[in-house]
Amino acid sequence: MSTTPLRLKELSKKEELLTGGHRLCSGCGAPIAVRQVLLAAEVPVVAANATGCLEVSTTIYPYTAWRIPWIHTAFENAAATISGVETMYRALRKKGKIDRKIKFIAFGGDGGTYDIGFQSLSGAMERGHDIVYICYDNGAYMNTGIQRSSATPLGANTTTSPAGKVIPGKLQPRKNLTKIMAAHGIPYVAQTTPAHWRDLMTKVRKALDVDGPAFINILAHCNRGWRTGTNTTIQDTKLAVETCFWPLYEYENGRLTINYKPKEKRPVVEFLKTQGRFRHLFSPDNEHILQQIQEYVDREWEALLREEAFWKDQEEETAS
Amino acid sequence: MGKKLALTGNQAVATAMKQINPDVCAAYPITPQTEIMQRFATFVADGEVDTELITVESEHSAMSACIGAAAGGGRVMTATSSQGLALMWEMLYIASGMRLPIVMPVVNRALSAPINIHGDHSDSMGARDSGWIQLYSENAQEAYDNVIQAVKIGEHPDVRLPVMVCMDGFIISHSIESMELLPDDVVKEFVGEYRATYPLLDVDHPVTYGPLVLPDYYMEFKRQQHEAMLHVKDVVLEVAKEFERISGRSYGLFESYRLDDAEIAVVILNSAAGTMKDVVDSYRDRGIKVGLLKPRLFRPFPYREVAEALGNAKVVGVLDRADSFGGFGPTYMEVASAFTTNGARPLMLNWIYGLGGRDFMPEHAEQAIQQMVKVLETGEVEVQKDYLGVRE
Numbered sequence: 197m198s199t200t201p202l203r204l205k206e207l208s209k210k211e212e213l214l215t216g217g218h219r220l221c222s223g224c225g226a227p228i229a230v231r232q233v234l235l236a237a238e239v240p241v242v243a244a245n246a247t248g249c250l251e252v253s254t255t256i257y258p259y260t261a262w263r264i265p266w267i268h269t270a271f272e273n274a275a276a277t278i279s280g281v282e283t284m285y286r287a288l289r290k291k292g293k294i295d296r297k298i299k300f301i302a303f304g305g306d307g308g309t310y311d312i313g314f315q316s317l318s319g320a321m322e323r324g325h326d327i328v329y330i331c332y333d334n335g336a337y338m339n340t341g342i343q344r345s346s347a348t349p350l351g352a353n354t355t356t357s358p359a360g361k362v363i364p365g366k367l368q369p370r371k372n373l374t375k376i377m378a379a380h381g382i383p384y385v386a387q388t389t390p391a392h393w394r395d396l397m398t399k400v401r402k403a404l405d406v407d408g409p410a411f412i413n414i415l416a417h418c419n420r421g422w423r424t425g426t427n428t429t430i431q432d433t434k435l436a437v438e439t440c441f442w443p444l445y446e447y448e449n450g451r452l453t454i455n456y457k458p459k460e461k462r463p464v465v466e467f468l469k470t471q472g473r474f475r476h477l478f479s480p481d482n483e484h485i486l487q488q489i490q491e492y493v494d495r496e497w498e499a500l501l502r503e504e505a506f507w508k509d510q511e512e513e514t515a516s
Numbered sequence: 517m518g519k520k521l522a523l524t525g526n527q528a529v530a531t532a533m534k535q536i537n538p539d540v541c542a543a544y545p546i547t548p549q550t551e552i553m554q555r556f557a558t559f560v561a562d563g564e565v566d567t568e569l570i571t572v573e574s575e576h577s578a579m580s581a582c583i584g585a586a587a588g589g590g591r592v593m594t595a596t597s598s599q600g601l602a603l604m605w606e607m608l609y610i611a612s613g614m615r616l617p618i619v620m621p622v623v624n625r626a627l628s629a630p631i632n633i634h635g636d637h638s639d640s641m642g643a644r645d646s647g648w649i650q651l652y653s654e655n656a657q658e659a660y661d662n663v664i665q666a667v668k669i670g671e672h673p674d675v676r677l678p679v680m681v682c683m684d685g686f687i688i689s690h691s692i693e694s695m696e697l698l699p700d701d702v703v704k705e706f707v708g709e710y711r712a713t714y715p716l717l718d719v720d721h722p723v724t725y726g727p728l729v730l731p732d733y734y735m736e737f738k739r740q741q742h743e744a745m746l747h748v749k750d751v752v753l754e755v756a757k758e759f760e761r762i763s764g765r766s767y768g769l770f771e772s773y774r775l776d777d778a779e780i781a782v783v784i785l786n787s788a789a790g791t792m793k794d795v796v797d798s799y800r801d802r803g804i805k806v807g808l809l810k811p812r813l814f815r816p817f818p819y820r821e822v823a824e825a826l827g828n829a830k831v832v833g834v835l836d837r838a839d840s841f842g843g844f845g846p847t848y849m850e851v852a853s854a855f856t857t858n859g860a861r862p863l864m865l866n867w868i869y870g871l872g873g874r875d876f877m878p879e880h881a882e883q884a885i886q887q888m889v890k891v892l893e894t895g896e897v898e899v900q901k902d903y904l905g906v907r908e
């Protein structure tokens with residue numbers, strides 16, 4: 197089968213598998229990511245979706261925006277649900293009842309993935325199902341009204357970590373789920389954004405190609421939760437990458453590659469200052485939090501660089 | 517006819533599952549169910565079944581995976597008990613709401629706290645409104661027979677609902693009894709090929725499972741579940757007839773024991789019904805007209821049929837192995853509702869017994885019947901809900 201080149205001209209001719217007319221907010225990052233994911237896939241895909249903005253807004257009965265087989269069961273179990281679908285596929289294929297090649301994708305928000313769905317995700321990955329789990333991380337429980345999750349960045353103002361008179365927003369840094377998934381030793385793990393569509397689609401293709409579980413963490417802008425306009429989605433997302441708040445990297449069979457290194461790493465405040473959820477941090481009292489966020493970003497970025505250097509050294513050693 | 521064997525309840529159920537040979541099963545351990553899925557894992561490892569086994573990391577995921585697999589378009593089973601069933605709660609409603617005919621043996625066990633691994637019906641009784649069909653089994657033979665029939669009941673085109681097959685933890689799951697197994701090919705032919713409706717894996721005809729349904733349509737979905745449940749009684753009887761042809765064993769919606777002319781009727785589920793039947797016999801020997809009704813189909817509850825069967829009794833005592841704190845036991849409530857269908861007004865009593873696996877002894881059965889004899893004489897119920905075999 198020929199593969200559609202990752203060029204806009206060719207891609208624009210492919211059928212969109214998530215149709216317009218859904219009720220996600222304009223400018224929402226999630227459907228942009230999903231459309232890119234589905235455009236990247238070159239084989240039929242069956243998807244599971246955790247409860248959340250993406251799920252509720254795309255399947256308001258009697259309508260559905262999905263042109264692929266799609267299942268939503270609950271919030272914390274997209275990984276378990278898709279593992280059941282994939283297992284039935286193997287069972288029926290073994291018996292000759294299905295002869296098509298089908299791939300399986302689960303979509304979950306950060307709440308449904310980092311928090312309540314973490315156990316089922318970890319279990320499905322450990323069991324080695326041939327599935328791709330995609331987290332669209334918008335940094336909070338958006339569908340229920342912007343509550344903090346373990347993906348919410350340090351200092352962010354959410355409805356359960358409000359910036360108050362004595363507590364200045366979320367006190368904890370975000371959990372590094374991409375690294376945790378890499379620690380599962382699965383064949384493919386990556387982090388990307390829809391503002392880097394070629395990177396995203398290349399990663400989706402790699403994830404679908406591997407035999408076994410893959411995980412992709414996609415930063416998904418949410419103008420409601422981030423407190424921005426609806427027209428800055430791509431701009432704000434690019435800043436997350438340029439400041440190294442959200443680096444683009446991947447683990448292929450455990451080996452790390454950083455896919456993009458900004459020529460000049462921009463200070464994280466450039467990412468923070470465009471978003472209302474961090475506005476309170478720019479008062480003189482909270483300067484130390486901005487500093488903490490910068491330190492956190494630096495530490496994570498440097499750890500990535502060191503790790504990549506380690507792999508390069510390894511290669512040179514084996515080569516020499 | 518099949519062959520006679522000495523098997524525990526768990527072994528019998530695992531054997532039924534082997535003979536059914538489902539496409540996908542999920543396994544997670546919990547006492548006293550563990551042995552079922554453990555044995556089944558051996559069948560998978562030895563190639564005795566074609567099943568793909570998902571060894572999930574929790575019961576919540578077990579039911580989630582079963583739902584995904586069943587939506588995929590094949591036959592699916594798992595088994596659980598107690599806390600495991602409690603952890604599945606959310607997913608039970610989703611399995612039935614999606615009309616997926618998953619079959620699940622439930623080895624009845626008490627619920628925490630305090631933690632207790634022994635048999636009572638708190639687990640499955642709590643799930644009685646989850647939209648699952650519930651069959652109860654007195655012994656290993658009935659559990660085996662019910663599991664095989666459950667496949668056909670749940671998958672019937674007029675039904676398409678998940679089924680729980682309940683049996684008592686330890687008392688049945690771990691006791692050896694002599695029973696009869698059907699030949700493998702007979703079971704295979706009986707359950708037949710699975711017919712998928714709207715399989716998720718049909719990529720040429722994409723379907724959306726589990727959409728958001730707002731107040732404009734939600735009630736129609738729920739009403740349809742009730743309609744499907746209304747078909748269950750007929751299907752249970754039809755399947756029972758077919759099953760009798762292959763097994764020689766006959767089943768109904770419930771079992772009536774010496775009930776025809778009974779003035780006193782006892783209603784009791786599962787293993788304790790065996791003990792109760794012996795005690796009924798001894799009272800009959802003394803000339804007291806007592807009989808027993810043992811429900812088999814608890815959901816949907818056959819109200820009219822139960823009321824008719826109990827029609828002549830002046831005193832009805834319902835023994836529950838599960839409590840509703842501050843209310844009557846679950847079986848009592850159903851039997852009391854049953855009389856609204858025919859207007860009968862027997863005097864009713866409710867006993868809670870055997871919680872957390874406390875033995876149900878003949879003297880407990882006698883105590884209840886003795887009390888009912890007194891009520892029959894005096895026409896007065898002093899204590900409507902009481903406990904058997906409990907320290908004061």
Ligand SMILES: Cc1ncc(C[n+]2csc(CCOP(=O)(O)OP(=O)(O)O)c2C)c(N)n1
Pocket residue numbers: 246247248249250271272304305306307308309334336337338339340345
């Ligand atoms: C067991 C359970 N707990 C809570 C909820 C309520 N709930 C539905 S969606 C949602 C938020 C989802 O957040 P996330 O996964 O980050 O996705 P987003 O809405 O941000 O896209 C919550 C808390 C639920 N549906 N089920």
Ligand code: SF4
Pocket residue numbers: 219220221223224225226249250253334338339417418419420421
């Ligand atoms: S609230 Fe945020 S995540 Fe939800 S639809 Fe709107 S922009 Fe998207």
Ligand SMILES: [Mg+2]
Pocket residue numbers: 305306307332333334335336337338339
């Ligand atoms: Mg979110």
